[in-house]
Amino acid sequence: MRTGFMMKFSNKLSIVLGLFIVVFGINVLANESQGFFLGADAGYGKTKFQQDDFGINVRNNVSNLGLRAGYRLSPKHRAYIGYYHQSKIKDTGKVPVTVAGNLIDNISVETKYRAHRVIAGYDFTPILVENIRGVLGVYGGYSFLRANTESNFFGDVFSLPSAFDGFMYGTKIGLLYEIAKAEVELGVKLEQIRYKTRDLKLSFNVGGQKTDVLSEDVRPIQTTGGVYLGFNFKF
Known part of the structure; x- marks a missing residue:
């Protein structure tokens, strides 16, 4: 009787374990299309x-x-943040220098x-096709630009504002090749940054007296286009 009970228990346990394995396997396969990833690109x-x-x-x-970290929402969609x-x-x-309306140099x-x-x-x-995906992306963020500007004039050093900052936006298109948990990405990017206005002031000393020679608002725009190569590892 004990043997019959053990056989019935073993059969039920086998069924439970089998169902667990099937459910677990389906869940793993389902999650293969989702999850975190880490990447880098140049x-x-x-x-x-x-x-x-x-x-x-x-x-x-x-x-x-750059370095990036993101999440695959589905096989066709992903989001990320990056630095x-x-x-x-x-x-x-050349910068024109004027005093009292007269061009000096x-x-x-x-x-x-x-x-x-x-x-x-x-x-x-x-x-x-198998193992190859297209990539069509958009991104936006914030840019911090350091400017180191120098010029010798009458023995003095002139400087532009040392820092600019502003919003950026861009788009990219490329191909993604999947190798197990890894991805290799190749494509092109186009982006633009619109920096905030900064005041450019230049002055020099003559005989101990400070003279302003230039005062202008500077609001630069930067546009960049080129190719990129990236690598991602999926978790």
């Missing part, structure tokens, strides 16, 4: 930093390195720009 392209009224017009090659650092942009130009000015960005983004990733 970009390279052209940037244009300009302010038309003041005559700032910088065009240069630029690179970006990006932009390489140094260098520019040399066009002084040489060298400026170096570095930017840091915090963004949030969304990607649509439809399946194209």
